[in-house]
Amino acid sequence: MNGKVLDIRDLSLRFATSAGPVHALRNITMAVPSGEIVGVVGESGSGKSTLALAVMRLLPGNATVTSGAIGFGGGDLLTLDEEAMRALRGNRIAMVFQDPMTSLNPVRSIGQQMVDIQHRGRASPAEKRRKAAAALKRVGMPDAESQLDRHPFQFSGGMRQRIAIAMALVQRPELLIADEVTTALDVTLEAQIIHLLRELRADIDGSILFISHNLGAIAEICDRVVVLYAGEVVEHGPIAEIFSHPQHPYTRALIACDPARISTATRELPVIPGDVPNLRHVADGCIFQPRCSVAIAKCAAERPPDRDCGAGHVARCHLVPEGLP
Amino acid sequence: MSLLEIRDLNVRYAIAGRVKAAVAGLANRYIDAVIDVSFEVAAGSTLAMVGESGSGKSTLARAIVGLTPFASGSIVFDGSNPFATGPHPSRAYHRDVAMMFQDPVSSLSPRRTVEALVGEPFVIHGLGNRNLGAEVRRLLALVGLPADFAGRYPHQLSGGQARRVGVARAIALNPKLIIADEPTAGLDVSVQGEILNLLARLQAELGLTYIVITHNLAVVRHASDRTAIMYMGRIVEAGPTAEIFAAALHPYTAALIAAQPNPDPAHRRSGPVLTGEVTSLRNRPRGCEFHPRCARAADDCRELVPAAIGRGPGHTVRCHHPLA
Numbered sequence: 001m002n003g004k005v006l007d008i009r010d011l012s013l014r015f016a017t018s019a020g021p022v023h024a025l026r027n028i029t030m031a032v033p034s035g036e037i038v039g040v041v042g043e044s045g046s047g048k049s050t051l052a053l054a055v056m057r058l059l060p061g062n063a064t065v066t067s068g069a070i071g072f073g074g075g076d077l078l079t080l081d082e083e084a085m086r087a088l089r090g091n092r093i094a095m096v097f098q099d100p101m102t103s104l105n106p107v108r109s110i111g112q113q114m115v116d117i118q119h120r121g122r123a124s125p126a127e128k129r130r131k132a133a134a135a136l137k138r139v140g141m142p143d144a145e146s147q148l149d150r151h152p153f154q155f156s157g158g159m160r161q162r163i164a165i166a167m168a169l170v171q172r173p174e175l176l177i178a179d180e181v182t183t184a185l186d187v188t189l190e191a192q193i194i195h196l197l198r199e200l201r202a203d204i205d206g207s208i209l210f211i212s213h214n215l216g217a218i219a220e221i222c223d224r225v226v227v228l229y230a231g232e233v234v235e236h237g238p239i240a241e242i243f244s245h246p247q248h249p250y251t252r253a254l255i256a257c258d259p260a261r262i263s264t265a266t267r268e269l270p271v272i273p274g275d276v277p278n279l280r281h282v283a284d285g286c287i288f289q290p291r292c293s294v295a296i297a298k299c300a301a302e303r304p305p306d307r308d309c310g311a312g313h314v315a316r317c318h319l320v321p322e323g324l325p
Numbered sequence: 326m327s328l329l330e331i332r333d334l335n336v337r338y339a340i341a342g343r344v345k346a347a348v349a350g351l352a353n354r355y356i357d358a359v360i361d362v363s364f365e366v367a368a369g370s371t372l373a374m375v376g377e378s379g380s381g382k383s384t385l386a387r388a389i390v391g392l393t394p395f396a397s398g399s400i401v402f403d404g405s406n407p408f409a410t411g412p413h414p415s416r417a418y419h420r421d422v423a424m425m426f427q428d429p430v431s432s433l434s435p436r437r438t439v440e441a442l443v444g445e446p447f448v449i450h451g452l453g454n455r456n457l458g459a460e461v462r463r464l465l466a467l468v469g470l471p472a473d474f475a476g477r478y479p480h481q482l483s484g485g486q487a488r489r490v491g492v493a494r495a496i497a498l499n500p501k502l503i504i505a506d507e508p509t510a511g512l513d514v515s516v517q518g519e520i521l522n523l524l525a526r527l528q529a530e531l532g533l534t535y536i537v538i539t540h541n542l543a544v545v546r547h548a549s550d551r552t553a554i555m556y557m558g559r560i561v562e563a564g565p566t567a568e569i570f571a572a573a574l575h576p577y578t579a580a581l582i583a584a585q586p587n588p589d590p591a592h593r594r595s596g597p598v599l600t601g602e603v604t605s606l607r608n609r610p611r612g613c614e615f616h617p618r619c620a621r622a623a624d625d626c627r628e629l630v631p632a633a634i635g636r637g638p639g640h641t642v643r644c645h646h647p648l649a
Contacts, residue, residue, distance in 0.1 A: 156602050259514070
């Protein structure tokens, strides 16, 4: 099946602040095909977490969606009422956050919490508990049954993240949103969690939206990547394409900056000069133009089009020739 | 010549008082955070201290600057013992050894301006009667911040700018040694390079010596001359950085290097190289601390703590069955 689990079209949203509106996301179009892991990569302020919260409809009160649709399960999430949305969260779309210590309830045992999230199910409490234990087992928790009565503080950071993932998967959601789930972990644990997500995906035919600033983690797990810069999708495509033939100057610079990819040791690491633009006043032209090393006059004046580079690879840049392959 | 020489340093934290330990029947009311750590740092060089959470790398740093008392061992800095008179080193030592803390935004007081923050070391050391404004401008220029940043507050700074303010504070009193705790943690990759390049430039210009504490091996490879790997409080391997990356001797070092995510989707790893987690410091395994997670572990590893053995110039490893 080649359907899209998540289909975001032309999504724009802004935050009202005392200094005026901040245009945090602008005309985002992206999709998560069924059974695929789609990475969203971007630096601080690129809007990647805002995007995740928009899908979950958990944006703070000062956010206003100004255009677009978030297609999921044949409908538009943005048109659902709060009751319908609540029924969806945790059941059909689940989310795992960066810090499991703050996303888990510290005063309830993990077993209680994992039963709580099944509150819509009609199964008996004993059955729900069995389901919780099974989910814990699936994420590699040793002796899962007896762990149910322990509290979050009794687990290590890596185990807590496994619990958060187990909890997200109890209801077998159609879409899992993983927001920087490996960022707070040590590198050996990060490798374990990435491996776990890969295994689970085979297990549940799950579609995952994997949000990270870590190019290495994205490269290890994703099938497709969406590169976000200052609230816009500047490039997206299959993982191998993006990493071996990046077309947008921002993607190229980002990959070039990763010290893990620079094989010879150097004391002069590449950087992207300048700062992320202020999104209160979005200038005409390309959003990356002020920091772009190859910008031409047109880039400051005119918004670049989305250029098709073939094989589902699209870059928003004037310098990508039209009708490439 | 070595600027800093550490011999057999031990740092322990009491986890229970005498009474509680007696009532609870604790055999050992301490946890050992740093055990028998010895190393030297040559003047003008950079040593990277690498380890995962709980490895003792930050405790070691705090002990060196005198923020955490150590139980035994010796620290010789620039030919003398700064702790000769007790657990609190002299002011001169605090001027010579500066610490750059992790997370600069929270290590900067939110109520003070950049000028006050960068000028603070002078005031604390009784040098406030100098022309502070001029000193602050000189330091800001040195770390690549415009002079008008002096009036800003920490919340008006980006992560990279806050880190630069942290660097300016660290170099304010012309230290000889800077201990940088996770100087790039939490920064975007495009900004990481800026900070590392700045540290490299200042080292060349001011002849600084660095100890960089980090868990980011990609940073270590580019930014250090020597690397020491810590596991559960011990240095398990130390040597020239290039050598460690080319031919690691300790199985833990090799696993850490292999665990780095590969930024090339064509070369994905099939599975995690290292399973399990760091054992709790309260239940320190007998013998080699790494043996429960080690694929090469044999009977001697479960019984005897391996001694540090030399393998080539300046390269040591604590392992009964090193990889080469």
